[in-house]
Amino acid sequence: MNTDELTMLTDFYEITMANGFLNEGIGDRIVYFDMFFRSVPDGGGYAVMAGVEQMIEYLNGLRFTDGDIEYLRGKNMFSEKFLDYLRGFEFECDVWSVPEGTPVFPGEPLVTVRGPAIQAQFVETMILLTINFQTMIATKANRIARAAEGRAVMEFGARRAQGAYAAVYGARAAYIAGCSGTSNVLTDKKYGVPALGTMAHSWVQMFDSELEAFKAYARNYPDDTTLLIDTYNVLRSGLPNAILAFNEVLKPMGKRPKGVRIDSGDITYLSKKCRAVLDAAGYSDCGIVASNSLDEYIIRDMLIQGAKIDLFGVGERLITSRSNPVMGGVYKLAAVEDESGNIIPKIKISENVAKITTPCFKQVYRLFDSGTSKAIADVITLHDEKIDASQPYELFDPEFTWKRKRVEGFFARPLLKRIFRKGKCVYESPSVEVLREYCSMQVDGLWEELKRFENPHKYYVDLSEKLWTIKNDMLRTYTVD
Amino acid sequence: MNTDELTMLTDFYEITMANGFLNEGIGDRIVYFDMFFRSVPDGGGYAVMAGVEQMIEYLNGLRFTDGDIEYLRGKNMFSEKFLDYLRGFEFECDVWSVPEGTPVFPGEPLVTVRGPAIQAQFVETMILLTINFQTMIATKANRIARAAEGRAVMEFGARRAQGAYAAVYGARAAYIAGCSGTSNVLTDKKYGVPALGTMAHSWVQMFDSELEAFKAYARNYPDDTTLLIDTYNVLRSGLPNAILAFNEVLKPMGKRPKGVRIDSGDITYLSKKCRAVLDAAGYSDCGIVASNSLDEYIIRDMLIQGAKIDLFGVGERLITSRSNPVMGGVYKLAAVEDESGNIIPKIKISENVAKITTPCFKQVYRLFDSGTSKAIADVITLHDEKIDASQPYELFDPEFTWKRKRVEGFFARPLLKRIFRKGKCVYESPSVEVLREYCSMQVDGLWEELKRFENPHKYYVDLSEKLWTIKNDMLRTYTVD
Numbered sequence: 001m002n003t004d005e006l007t008m009l010t011d012f013y014e015i016t017m018a019n020g021f022l023n024e025g026i027g028d029r030i031v032y033f034d035m036f037f038r039s040v041p042d043g044g045g046y047a048v049m050a051g052v053e054q055m056i057e058y059l060n061g062l063r064f065t066d067g068d069i070e071y072l073r074g075k076n077m078f079s080e081k082f083l084d085y086l087r088g089f090e091f092e093c094d095v096w097s098v099p100e101g102t103p104v105f106p107g108e109p110l111v112t113v114r115g116p117a118i119q120a121q122f123v124e125t126m127i128l129l130t131i132n133f134q135t136m137i138a139t140k141a142n143r144i145a146r147a148a149e150g151r152a153v154m155e156f157g158a159r160r161a162q163g164a165y166a167a168v169y170g171a172r173a174a175y176i177a178g179c180s181g182t183s184n185v186l187t188d189k190k191y192g193v194p195a196l197g198t199m200a201h202s203w204v205q206m207f208d209s210e211l212e213a214f215k216a217y218a219r220n221y222p223d224d225t226t227l228l229i230d231t232y233n234v235l236r237s238g239l240p241n242a243i244l245a246f247n248e249v250l251k252p253m254g255k256r257p258k259g260v261r262i263d264s265g266d267i268t269y270l271s272k273k274c275r276a277v278l279d280a281a282g283y284s285d286c287g288i289v290a291s292n293s294l295d296e297y298i299i300r301d302m303l304i305q306g307a308k309i310d311l312f313g314v315g316e317r318l319i320t321s322r323s324n325p326v327m328g329g330v331y332k333l334a335a336v337e338d339e340s341g342n343i344i345p346k347i348k349i350s351e352n353v354a355k356i357t358t359p360c361f362k363q364v365y366r367l368f369d370s371g372t373s374k375a376i377a378d379v380i381t382l383h384d385e386k387i388d389a390s391q392p393y394e395l396f397d398p399e400f401t402w403k404r405k406r407v408e409g410f411f412a413r414p415l416l417k418r419i420f421r422k423g424k425c426v427y428e429s430p431s432v433e434v435l436r437e438y439c440s441m442q443v444d445g446l447w448e449e450l451k452r453f454e455n456p457h458k459y460y461v462d463l464s465e466k467l468w469t470i471k472n473d474m475l476r477t478y479t480v481d
Numbered sequence: 482m483n484t485d486e487l488t489m490l491t492d493f494y495e496i497t498m499a500n501g502f503l504n505e506g507i508g509d510r511i512v513y514f515d516m517f518f519r520s521v522p523d524g525g526g527y528a529v530m531a532g533v534e535q536m537i538e539y540l541n542g543l544r545f546t547d548g549d550i551e552y553l554r555g556k557n558m559f560s561e562k563f564l565d566y567l568r569g570f571e572f573e574c575d576v577w578s579v580p581e582g583t584p585v586f587p588g589e590p591l592v593t594v595r596g597p598a599i600q601a602q603f604v605e606t607m608i609l610l611t612i613n614f615q616t617m618i619a620t621k622a623n624r625i626a627r628a629a630e631g632r633a634v635m636e637f638g639a640r641r642a643q644g645a646y647a648a649v650y651g652a653r654a655a656y657i658a659g660c661s662g663t664s665n666v667l668t669d670k671k672y673g674v675p676a677l678g679t680m681a682h683s684w685v686q687m688f689d690s691e692l693e694a695f696k697a698y699a700r701n702y703p704d705d706t707t708l709l710i711d712t713y714n715v716l717r718s719g720l721p722n723a724i725l726a727f728n729e730v731l732k733p734m735g736k737r738p739k740g741v742r743i744d745s746g747d748i749t750y751l752s753k754k755c756r757a758v759l760d761a762a763g764y765s766d767c768g769i770v771a772s773n774s775l776d777e778y779i780i781r782d783m784l785i786q787g788a789k790i791d792l793f794g795v796g797e798r799l800i801t802s803r804s805n806p807v808m809g810g811v812y813k814l815a816a817v818e819d820e821s822g823n824i825i826p827k828i829k830i831s832e833n834v835a836k837i838t839t840p841c842f843k844q845v846y847r848l849f850d851s852g853t854s855k856a857i858a859d860v861i862t863l864h865d866e867k868i869d870a871s872q873p874y875e876l877f878d879p880e881f882t883w884k885r886k887r888v889e890g891f892f893a894r895p896l897l898k899r900i901f902r903k904g905k906c907v908y909e910s911p912s913v914e915v916l917r918e919y920c921s922m923q924v925d926g927l928w929e930e931l932k933r934f935e936n937p938h939k940y941y942v943d944l945s946e947k948l949w950t951i952k953n954d955m956l957r958t959y960t961v962d
Contacts, residue, residue, distance in 0.1 A: 162614050
């Protein structure tokens with residue numbers, strides 16, 4: 001499968017609707033769609049936005065081949081007018097997005113698409129797929145990296161990833177959100193995410209003895225000698241053999257070992273034993289690498305119990321976000337323009353209050369305390385609304401409007417940046433290094449109470465008075481019985 | 482990302498080991514690796530093999546570009562001899578695999594690779610990635626399709642899939658294992674998996690009223706009118722409007738509606754109400770489609786409570802295998818050949834008994850009862866061992882060897898088929914239709930006790946006496962204390 005096939009990676013209903021919109025004469029009506037999510041994975045305090053670069057790649061690559069048109073014609077469902085439209089398809093939408101690496105919260109638009117109904121509807125599936133997955137992995141990686149409290153975390157999950165894209169782009173998202181690198185060579189080659197790796201158990205088994213295997217590895221990689229010491233028995237075989245190899249191969253070359261890796265057993269216990277033995281043998285600079293079904297909860301427990309680990313290799317539980325493998329982002333119609341260009345808000349009602357959408361063409365402002373530079377709240381506004389930071393600003397809970405809070409001494413930053421103007425990309429994706437640094441700074445700007453793994457403080461995401469009034473008036477109108 | 486980039490989708494350690502094997506003069510040593518898994522997802526009784534066609538595509542596409550070589554040279558870790566080897570890389574391995582759609586069990590080889598160490602090691606990451614993911618989804622889809630008890634199940638999960646490959650190949654695997662189709666257009670175009678879909682809530686919102694939206698849809702798709710009836714209120718608005726649209730648009734054309742879809746609320750309750758109203762309105766042939774966070778457990782409960790549903794649309798819980806999103810397949814060295822071509826078995830010991838590997842170059846036979854044609858047991862043998870079905874065969878548990886069972890009146894089928902001979906593919910992947918039919922027949926050949934969602938009967942996977950003896954002798958030799 002190739003990137004140029006992604007145009008057809010869409011839900012069938014996007015095509016039936018597009019054809020219907022065109023035939024009904026409303027295909028070129030200007031509409032606004034928002035992508036947002038309703039709850040943070042793992043019950044955390046915030047998610048970390050990712051996947052924008054791949055969303056841009058997809059949007060830039062939108063085109064229908066003759067083969068695509070033939071396939072669709074074969075369905076006997078679509079008008080020739082529509083197939084002609086697809087043949088000449090040119091993306092014309094405006095797109096705004098929150099930049100990758102930004103902490104984001106439920107209910108606020110992460111992506112807004114404005115354009116002809118036929119187009120803005122069509123891109124739903126791939127926008128959701130791309131942002132949902134990478135945001136989920138970035139969110140998980142950020143939790144795991146925080147659990148490691150400054151120690152390096154490597155993403156090691158390719159073999160258990162849900163497909164090749166997940167392996168490559170999951171590793172990218174994990175790096176942006178705080179991992180130190182990956183085992184995935186292609187992610188390094190494509191994006192410069194540092195790739196690392198040394199040996200599997202099969203390396204050890206290919207030699208007549210564990211010691212021979214270790215010495216061979218040290219000979220080949222004297223500057224990068226990390227030995228996997230659990231093929232037979234960590235304390236009785238692996239560790240003593242590793243020290244022998246360090247002494248016999250590296251020492252005469254004047255080289256120092258990088259580390260030993262433990263991939264099974266009670267790693268907390270083994271790491272403490274290994275640390276003591278390595279220190280006694282004069283290798284206090286030799287790191288200890290732990291892998292084997294780790295995640296934020298296990299890493300936290302290991303460190304509480306005093307594990308002596310310098311680098312965590314995290315596999316399946318990161319690359320699949322195993323404890324919460326679905327990011328439920330949705331893409332909803334927020335407004336349409338009438339013939340004169342007036343924006344008519346649209347709302348989706350639901351008996352489930354959390355599923356009611358917020359209408360209108362919107363912007364999101366993050367308010368930071370001027371003294372501490374910590375984020376106080378996000379305010380969703382009409383797109384052209386400004387927040388005057390020279391005046392006190394009154395926040396209020398959109399559900400419980402009597403909960404009010406007056407903020408002063410703050411500055412406000414808009415989160416949605418324009419990335420497409422009339423179908424042309426106007427945004428340059430930063431490198432993963434820049435995004436990683438940006439993410440780290442933005443997470444630093446959140447209060448610690450938001451960073452708890454369980455029961456974090458709930459961050460305020462409020463509506464401006466104007467937007468709240470529009471939404472509330474619409475809700476009143478729609479109320480049945 | 483494109484298929485021709487997949488050669489570099491590998492763990493970095495595959496490359497450090499390959500380079501090391503070459504430099505140590507053991508790169509061309511012939512080795513045997515097995516891919517197998519240790520436990521069935523969701524605690525089920527069996528998994529369903531899938532992903533072979535994509536594994537073949539990957540193996541056929543193995544080649545290193547100049548860019549790949551330059552990237553690797555830049556690491557300053559690899560010998561020029563190795564980089565030369567990669568430049569002229571030609572895949573030379575023999576590969577055996579269990580065909581897609583086959584029920585498979587823990588501990589038995591699903592894929593065996595025989596070839597030069599440098600190559601057989603290198604392909605580990607992508608073989609695992611490909612087979613793990615599709616097998617996991619096929620296994621989940623088979624459970625969900627069985628829960629639906631003959632009703633159609635459509636795979637609707639693209640927007641929540643873990644990346645684009647997961648969306649496309651997950652939909653393929655789901656179809657093989659029993660789903661009736663997908664929402665994913667690209668999977669239909671590439672593999673002929675029937676794609677379906679009608680409208681989102683946004684279609685309804687784009688018109689002045691729900692009724693107008695329904696009538697417009699029926700006008701556009703008189704032969705495929707399925708209406709989404711929960712945008713406002715299913716019973717008070719959606720269903721009456723759907724019936725009006727059927728009466729006013731379809732009836733005059735002599736057309737019948739296909740269905741109504743419910744995507745929220747208490748679907749069991751709503752489906753019963755809808756059924757009664759549709760029947761009373763003369764639309765007893767109009768189907769009811771249910772979607773919204775379904776899986777095998779919810780479908781089972783809905784049907785127990787008498788839900789009137791004809792088609793289930795299953796999204797995120799299928800495409801991510803949400804309740805068990807990791808398939809833990811591994812790839813382990815099983816044997817090496819000496820200079821004279823003798824096969825030397827290799828074993829990986831672990832304190833965790835379940836993690837001890839089974840050595841040797843192997844075959845797997847499935848024994849079927851001649852009378853019922855039901856599968857009795859799988860027997861792992863040496864590759865060239867034959868099972869003589871004309872004689873009684875004694876099965877025994879490899880752990881508890883006193884558990885013995887004598888079988889008579891059976892026939893035996895080898896499961897591992899050769900798919901590559903000296904690097905050339907010698908297997909033609911069947912169409913998804915053929916695989917789906919094959920899978921259905923193979924699952925029919927399992928006892929019902931294996932098909933329980935929880936606590937299924939444990940299927941026998943035994944070792945032949947010869948293989949057991951080799952393994953046991955090796956275990957005795959390795960035992961340290």
